[in-house]
Amino acid sequence: MEIINFTPYSALIGGALIGLSAAVLLLFKGRIAGISGIAGGVILPEKGDIPWRILFLVGLVLGGLLYQLLGISPSVENIQPVTGKIGLIAAGLLVGIGSALGTGCTSGHGICGLARRSFRSLIATLTFMLTAMITVFIVRHLVGGA
Amino acid sequence: MNVKSLLIALISGTLFGLGLSVAQMIDPAKVVNFLDITGSWDPSLAFVMAGALAVNIVATPMILKRKNPVCDTIFRTPLKEQIDRRLLIGAALFGVGWGIAGYCPGPMITSVSFVSSDILIVLTAYIVGTLLTRLWMRMQESHLSEQERQAQSCIV
Numbered sequence: 001m002e003i004i005n006f007t008p009y010s011a012l013i014g015g016a017l018i019g020l021s022a023a024v025l026l027l028f029k030g031r032i033a034g035i036s037g038i039a040g041g042v043i044l045p046e047k048g049d050i051p052w053r054i055l056f057l058v059g060l061v062l063g064g065l066l067y068q069l070l071g072i073s074p075s076v077e078n079i080q081p082v083t084g085k086i087g088l089i090a091a092g093l094l095v096g097i098g099s100a101l102g103t104g105c106t107s108g109h110g111i112c113g114l115a116r117r118s119f120r121s122l123i124a125t126l127t128f129m130l131t132a133m134i135t136v137f138i139v140r141h142l143v144g145g146a
Numbered sequence: 147m148n149v150k151s152l153l154i155a156l157i158s159g160t161l162f163g164l165g166l167s168v169a170q171m172i173d174p175a176k177v178v179n180f181l182d183i184t185g186s187w188d189p190s191l192a193f194v195m196a197g198a199l200a201v202n203i204v205a206t207p208m209i210l211k212r213k214n215p216v217c218d219t220i221f222r223t224p225l226k227e228q229i230d231r232r233l234l235i236g237a238a239l240f241g242v243g244w245g246i247a248g249y250c251p252g253p254m255i256t257s258v259s260f261v262s263s264d265i266l267i268v269l270t271a272y273i274v275g276t277l278l279t280r281l282w283m284r285m286q287e288s289h290l291s292e293q294e295r296q297a298q299s300c301i302v
Contacts (some may be wrong), residue, residue: 063163
């Protein structure tokens, strides 16, 4: 194992911004900042609380635009997918199915759930971390031979 | 509909999207390098989680001590606590998808800000996967009473 591209400061600052976002949403709106939960309620709407969800999702895109407007490095121009079109389709489907079935993703379980000391979220987080690491190992080192 | 609470949602979403961008989680190669513990490992993502948790591990219990949120009547935190098969299978599938392309839902949506055909492909597949699963789950739950449904409900 070798350690590469380690960026602890931007990671901590970015993480703190995400944490602040979740705290703001919980304090003012009483909601968990779980992205798959918020998006899922727009994709298949549940009763009449769609507008705030849409504004949150618009905010996500605005945050990405703000990053580019502020000219923070590294630039988004160098971002490339790590897999081909079939891989992207399979990955998108699995992330959608898995987060709906498991009622949460990296944010809802991994950040908000752990902060609430939810055992369910801890188990979910450990499970997806493990299968994600196994998947990367298989794709990169067994199939890809990198 | 309360304008203030809509503004809060927009501000919170913007902070989240900016945070994901600053943390470089919008770069799938960086995410996959974090997951690649046996190869070229980039530990940065653990620091993203640590940064977010450092804020919330303190803030969340303090906030939840309040009777109600500032702009709403109740806290809608997940009720369910037991571990079931759906949680385990769902989390496992989610991890496989995350490992294949390095995209979880937040970065996927934030990346629409520099949209490319690749992002649209993964996002469309994510929407289809979510829609079909949620429809199936709604069908499964249609025979339950309102009370049972609430007991089953998680993040809404």
